[in-house]
Amino acid sequence: SSKMTKSFDVIVIGGGPAGYHAAIRAAQLGMKTACINMMLDGDDQPVLGGTCLNWGCIPSKALLDASHKFVEAQHDFADLGIKTGKVEADVPQMIARKNGVVGKLTGGVAALFEGNGVTALAGKGRLYGGCQVGFTPHGGEEEMLSAQHVILAPGSVPVDIPPAPLQDDLIVDSTGALEFTSVPKRLGVIGAGVIGLELGSVWNRLGSETILLEAMDEFLPIADNRISRDALRIFKKQGLDIRLGARVTATEIKGRGKQKTVLVTYQDKAGEQTLEFDRLIVAVGRRPYTEGLLAPDAGVNLDERGFLFVNDLCATDAPNVYAVGDVVRGPMLAHKGMEEGIMVAERIAGHKPVVNYETVPSVIYTHPEIAWVGKTEQQLKMDGESFNVGSFPYAANGRALAAGENEGMIRVIADAETDRILGVHVMGAQASELIAQAVISMEFSASAEDLGLIMFAHPTLSEGVHEAALAARGHAIHMVNRAPRAKN
Numbered sequence: 051s052s053k054m055t056k057s058f059d060v061i062v063i064g065g066g067p068a069g070y071h072a073a074i075r076a077a078q079l080g081m082k083t084a085c086i087n088m089m090l091d092g093d094d095q096p097v098l099g100g101t102c103l104n105w106g107c108i109p110s111k112a113l114l115d116a117s118h119k120f121v122e123a124q125h126d127f128a129d130l131g132i133k134t135g136k137v138e139a140d141v142p143q144m145i146a147r148k149n150g151v152v153g154k155l156t157g158g159v160a161a162l163f164e165g166n167g168v169t170a171l172a173g174k175g176r177l178y179g180g181c182q183v184g185f186t187p188h189g190g191e192e193e194m195l196s197a198q199h200v201i202l203a204p205g206s207v208p209v210d211i212p213p214a215p216l217q218d219d220l221i222v223d224s225t226g227a228l229e230f231t232s233v234p235k236r237l238g239v240i241g242a243g244v245i246g247l248e249l250g251s252v253w254n255r256l257g258s259e260t261i262l263l264e265a266m267d268e269f270l271p272i273a274d275n276r277i278s279r280d281a282l283r284i285f286k287k288q289g290l291d292i293r294l295g296a297r298v299t300a301t302e303i304k305g306r307g308k309q310k311t312v313l314v315t316y317q318d319k320a321g322e323q324t325l326e327f328d329r330l331i332v333a334v335g336r337r338p339y340t341e342g343l344l345a346p347d348a349g350v351n352l353d354e355r356g357f358l359f360v361n362d363l364c365a366t367d368a369p370n371v372y373a374v375g376d377v378v379r380g381p382m383l384a385h386k387g388m389e390e391g392i393m394v395a396e397r398i399a400g401h402k403p404v405v406n407y408e409t410v411p412s413v414i415y416t417h418p419e420i421a422w423v424g425k426t427e428q429q430l431k432m433d434g435e436s437f438n439v440g441s442f443p444y445a446a447n448g449r450a451l452a453a454g455e456n457e458g459m460i461r462v463i464a465d466a467e468t469d470r471i472l473g474v475h476v477m478g479a480q481a482s483e484l485i486a487q488a489v490i491s492m493e494f495s496a497s498a499e500d501l502g503l504i505m506f507a508h509p510t511l512s513e514g515v516h517e518a519a520l521a522a523r524g525h526a527i528h529m530v531n532r533a534p535r536a537k538n
């Protein structure tokens with residue numbers, strides 16, 4: 051806190067995945083870098099890692115993995131020949147373990163900043179004209195910093211809807227849903243998107259009667275249609291009561307003290323319905339977080355949906371100011387933001403990388419997992435493309451059967467003319483890991499034939515990728531193929 055204006059080569063505003071990747075890479079490239087980050091943890095201590103590490107990707111996976119093991123111990127172990135006796139969930143321990151995992155990782159980012167010489171500034175950042183940045187420490191006065199380049203990475207926040215305002219621990223968003231101290235008996239979820247399915251799964255597995263109210267008539271339209279259809283059936287079998295075409299119109303808190311419940315009114319084809327829940331999770335999307343970020347002279351423009359407007363290289367309309375991650379166009383995914391952050395840091399240093407937005411993988415961490423990259427069959431049909439689809443079921447994969455993971459399929463979609471892989475869609479165990487093979491293949495412009503010619507270890511789930519690629523050309527080995535399509 052000296053009196054002269056502190057200056058940096060790069061100031062990053064935001065310490066989530068996009069921002070901290072940008073900061074670390076900039077420092078690695080020899081630039082004097084600061085990262086301003088306003089997030090505080092549950093004890094009001096400054097914490098790096100953003101939503102992903104603190105309230106998103108990581109804590110949800112800690113609870114998804116724990117709750118999945120609980121289901122396995124209850125229902126699957128007996129078939130494997132393991133007797134467990136009575137299995138019980140210890141929710142406070144699950145939450146404490148989750149918090150421990152989060153603490154290790156956020157501490158890890160702090161250590162990486164330290165090791166790479168990134169100056170971490172805890173507080174709020176605000177961009178002024180000419181790459182001047184106001185930094186307001188928690189509980190302090192704004193001081194001015196100056197930079198050669200500024201990278202904005204403020205992230206996103208949950209969308210709230212007027213009919214369901216958040217209320218203590220009764221009506222919560224994704225953050226509150228990671229903090230329940232006991233299993234709600236009746237759980238309502240508004241939105242059957244990614245968050246609704248993941249957090250709905252956690253509490254459903256632990257014993258909540260879980261009802262998801264989804265406004266759209268179609269289930270998971272962003273995923274491959276065939277997989278969405280199967281997924282809906284599987285999730286319903288797991289006990290998730292997914293109601294489509296259900297638009298929530300009002301909520302009301304009933305009762306007092308520990309007896310409080312939430313009455314939810316929704317509208318569907320049959321008319322107006324009412325349900326009573328002990329807890330309600332609102333999971334209707336996220337929006338870019340730009341409150342207080344831009345001074346009037348900042349020179350950065352927003353687009354019509356409130357995202358910071360950037361070009362393909364993440365440059366804003368202000369000279370030397372970039373924006374990355376959830377606050378700019380494209381999917382709100384940590385890995386997309388990370389690669390944007392790295393691209394911008396490297397471009398500032400004079401390198402020429404680009405982000406390939408055609409190969410951003412998507413993953414939904416339900417069980418089975420759903421993962422995909424590239425185009426869906428329905429998109430290609432709409433575009434009038436001709437293509438071959440090779441589909442291979444987990445039930446025909448030896449390793450999947452040995453592991454008791456026979457639900458799911460792998461679909462490889464290849465151009466009918468060139469055989470180039472256009473999309474890969476996986477539902478099944480380890481889909482999140484298998485999809486990396488598809489991303490790598492597509493980055494190298496592989497054909498389905500290329501994947502079919504490569505040797506995969508046996509027995510592995512990965513062989514399903516190999517077989518689906520062979521199936522796209524009509525000659526999978528462990529499946530009776532439909533009419534062969536390949537000419538050779």
Ligand code: NAD
Pocket residue numbers: 211240241242243244245246248263264265266296297298333334335336381382383412413414415
């Ligand atoms: P989402 O867009 O995936 O799903 C929101 C759902 O809510 C939609 O299906 C929408 O139709 C529905 N909805 C909206 N208003 C409604 C209403 N009034 N009544 C009933 N339904 C309504 O958004 P999300 O699940 O909140 O996730 C937010 C963001 O976070 C997404 O961009 C997602 O990519 C990201 N995220 C990703 C992962 C992952 O990659 N595994 C996990 C969690 C979140």
